Amino acid sequence: MTIKDIALCCGVSVSTVSRVLNNHPNVSEAAREKVLCAIREHHFVPNGSARDLVKLESDAVGLVLRGIANSFFAELIPTMDQLILDAGYTPILHQIRSDMDELDAAAKLARAKRLKGLILLGGSNDYTQEQIAALDVPFVLCTYTNSFGNLTPEQYSSVTIDDRRTGCAAAKLLLERGHRRIAILLDSIRDRSVSELRWMGFREALEEAGVPFDPALLAETVSYDMAGAYSRTKKLLADGEAFTALFAVSDAMAIAAIRALHEAGRSVPEDCSVVSVDGIALTRYTIPSLTTFVQPQKEIVCTAVQTLIDLIEGRGPNRQIVLNAVPRFGQSVRQL
Amino acid sequence: MTIKDIALCCGVSVSTVSRVLNNHPNVSEAAREKVLCAIREHHFVPNGSARDLVKLESDAVGLVLRGIANSFFAELIPTMDQLILDAGYTPILHQIRSDMDELDAAAKLARAKRLKGLILLGGSNDYTQEQIAALDVPFVLCTYTNSFGNLTPEQYSSVTIDDRRTGCAAAKLLLERGHRRIAILLDSIRDRSVSELRWMGFREALEEAGVPFDPALLAETVSYDMAGAYSRTKKLLADGEAFTALFAVSDAMAIAAIRALHEAGRSVPEDCSVVSVDGIALTRYTIPSLTTFVQPQKEIVCTAVQTLIDLIEGRGPNRQIVLNAVPRFGQSVRQL
């Protein structure tokens, strides 16, 4: 069923059908009625590819998401979707597998679908000039800080919290409460992701406080999921190193860690304090509720979308926006 | 940048470029090399719309998801994606807002994108013949049971657990452990969704056991999120009706309820047992871990994809598959 079929069965030309489809003014009531009727009757929906092809301009912006199962990002999507719609654009969600290069995927997507812009959620922190150059549409990196110094501010836009500073603040929060032997649970200290940055901040804070860090308290997981965090914490406990607090780089990891601690007979916060980062909805409800550095979801979303729209509509230069993650005090931390 | 530009700058015709792009055999090494080089240099990516338009057949199957933030469904997506790819098709994720008609959205999507098939995740349980008729491609309803009897088995395929029976089993599990005053936390008892079905099973079990249900123990939330479940449980507690157990129709709701109980000074399972449905990854890690009726995610995904592929490739008729949700015993239930 094509526009031609509809035209045929209504005794009008394709242009008239097209006009009706696009709410153009110059169509007689009679013709419009006839066409609409045929459309309803045949459940006709115009072919998107043909439509997109013929119009040089698209109004689509891509949302490239790494890992749909990551609650923090999943929680951002609905609002982001809505804001993009409100701005008059069409959001296109695209999730990519964790083993793929998100910038490459995004660049291809942008070209293949003629996107107006891109928002990248949850990528790495270490992009090369070349990778960035491949993106020929405006884009905003969500949760990226140019911490490895490869890019210049003119080259990219970003909205993020300061991961390093957040790691630092988390450590300080624990130090201030008397903790000295603090374990850290993270993905990897050299994956150029938030893990590495939060780890750097964490180390800094300890150093500044003159507290030596025992490498035995560094717990790197293999995978970024709860199972990995759980078993790694088990191992940490089995190794027998003493610690009174744990910093987990994500809420999900913290929850898995708390379970491991619990099973080892160590209550949180009585026997071990736990602090993490993200502030997903769940953390208000767990027992104990989590003390976590909340990423300002609403602000992140608004700023990211606004920045992108400004770029698309030529209203502004690339911007790097760094927001504050503020601690929300739950029940997972205690004073020593 | 189009295929024509590449052709021009390589001194070949568009067909040669197209052949290279599609790995066709009859291209000389020299030409292929030249073209590939130009493609790399210009970061050329063929226009997807033009491609899709020209080929009558697409290999796309749509995954229509209601609510990306729902962990249960979010956890299914990656595997489903992979299985679809393995079968030689291209998955297209499409999330729709909760206030939209998912069948209508799916039908439009199928026509607009010439989809080969559809998998619908997390819709309602009450579709009309008309709605179904609008779908002109094979489809599988994931978590649908024709419980309101509008459809005939020839009309649709589905993969689901038996929600009614699961509600029944949940109630029985609690009854067997001596509970008589059991509260139930759900979305709505008349939204034609899983809530209503699980509620029906729950009532059945009570009746069968000769245990009268106190309407004061029916807790309907306004929204399907944790905040709603939390405040509704608070209200239930404030109302002062006694109950020794709670059945929550989803894990997320159970977790929120446990927090509300906890804040009211009632521990789980000591002062109140809690059982739920879904078996999301998280439930193994919460404290207490949840006793929950686990939906067999892997089986659901495999069966759904297999059924769809069979339908697409004309290998089978519509099938309705009902799987078992089996309880996984956590720490949230105790014997009275």
Add this chain to the structure above:
DNA sequence: TTGAAAGCGCTAACAT
């Protein structure tokens, strides 16, 4: 108010 026709970028049949 309407229709005829060009062309969006690509693939594939056909011709060379």
Add this chain to the structure above:
DNA sequence: ATGTTAGCGCTTTCAA
């Protein structure tokens, strides 16, 4: 092995 060309379904001038 390579080029020429006819559409895919639609929107949009332009002419009537």
